[in-house]
Amino acid sequence: MKARRLMNAAxxxxxxxxxxxxxxxxxxxxxxxxxxxxxxxxxxxxVDGLAAALEHPEVAAALLAMPNAPVxxxxxxxxxxxxxxxxxxxxxxxxxxxxxxAAGHLRDSRRRATTHTTGLGAALIAGGxxxxxxxxxxxxxxDVTGDxxxxxxxxxxxxxxxxxxxxxxxxxxxxGTDAANRIDHAEVGLGELTAYFRxxxxxxxxxFVETAMGFADFEAAMVxxxxxxxxxxxxxxxx
Numbered sequence: 001m002k003a004r005r006l007m008n009a010a011x012x013x014x015x016x017x018x019x020x021x022x023x024x025x026x027x028x029x030x031x032x033x034x035x036x037x038x039x040x041x042x043x044x045x046x047v048d049g050l051a052a053a054l055e056h057p058e059v060a061a062a063l064l065a066m067p068n069a070p071v072x073x074x075x076x077x078x079x080x081x082x083x084x085x086x087x088x089x090x091x092x093x094x095x096x097x098x099x100x101x102a103a104g105h106l107r108d109s110r111r112r113a114t115t116h117t118t119g120l121g122a123a124l125i126a127g128g129x130x131x132x133x134x135x136x137x138x139x140x141x142x143d144v145t146g147d148x149x150x151x152x153x154x155x156x157x158x159x160x161x162x163x164x165x166x167x168x169x170x171x172x173x174x175x176g177t178d179a180a181n182r183i184d185h186a187e188v189g190l191g192e193l194t195a196y197f198r199x200x201x202x203x204x205x206x207x208f209v210e211t212a213m214g215f216a217d218f219e220a221a222m223v224x225x226x227x228x229x230x231x232x233x234x235x236x237x238x239x
Contacts, residue, residue: 023069024092026231027134029127030143032087035079036116037148037177042215043111046145046175047087049219050075051103056223062230063093070094071230072137073102074130078123078144080115081153090134120150120201121159128164140168141229145218147175149196156201169204172197173225175212 032046053059054073063071075088087109091102127142134140142165150156159165174197176190190211197209208228212221 024072024134024137025066025069026139026141027072027090027131027137028074028141028143028229029130030073030075031078031084031123031127031145032075033079033118033123033144033146033148033175034077034111034114035083035118035148036114037118038215040111045215046218047106047109049215050222051106052219053222053226054099054106055103056226059223059226059230060096060099062227062232063099064096065232067094069138072134075106076126076130077114078126079119080117081119081122083115083117083119084123084126085112090130115152117152118146118148118150119153120144120146121154121156122152124156124159124170124201125154125162125164127170128162128168131168132164139231142168142170143173143225143229144170144201145173145175146197146201147177147193149193150200157199160201160203165203169207169229170202171204171207171209171225171229172201173210173212173218173221175218175221176214 030050032050034043038046054063071093072090073088073093074090076084076086078084088102088105091098093099093102123144124142127144131140131142174190174194190213194209194211202209210221210225212218
């Protein structure tokens with residue numbers, strides 16, 4: 001722990017040094033589950049909920065805490081094994097205007113037709129490849145949301161050690177669903193699904209699973225998750 005604090009302090013000092021090159025303290029790629037089990041209303045609750053969570057005062061403060069070493073953010077959708085789409089290309093969140101532009105871009109997105117299958121392993125690889133373009137960032141984090149188990153393509157457990165995910169922390173936000181509305185056989189109860197994501201999906205020493213009781217709870221759950229994973233190194237921690 002002390003060694004990590006000393007490293008963070010050194011990185012902060014380097015970022016703030018006169019003439020220092022632009023630094024990136026964290027690259028964050030967020031993959032949203034938009035498979036067939038997610039209806040039009042749930043899609044908007046998820047995408048608009050993410051936009052609102054990014055603009056939450058505490059989350060915004062964490063994102064903007066180090067303008068000399070900002071967070072880089074990208075968002076993509078995923079469904080079946082070959083069904084991923086970029087929603088927000090890599091954006092450097094160095095100002096309130098940049099944050100507002102990213103949130104607005106998400107709110108302007110529109111649902112497209114997707115497969116009914118759930119290719120979670122393929123989504124992990126897609127997110128890992130995106131983060132491969134951000135190797136200079138001090139930390140790289142992949143978030144995936146999901147309301148069901150993978151039922152197409154490689155299993156998540158089989159790709160966690162893939163080269164594309166090397167050095168990347170994978171966190172998850174699991175979404176509970178009403179049993180009466182389930183149309184995807186990959187869906188299970190929230191408790192079982194949380195255990196599945198914890199055992200099969202997340203990776204990294206500080207990786208974790210956040211839960212939302214349903215899509216209506218998505219925004220609040222995303223706020224909790226972002227506050228937990230957005231790291232702001234502080235020089236004083238080196239003492």
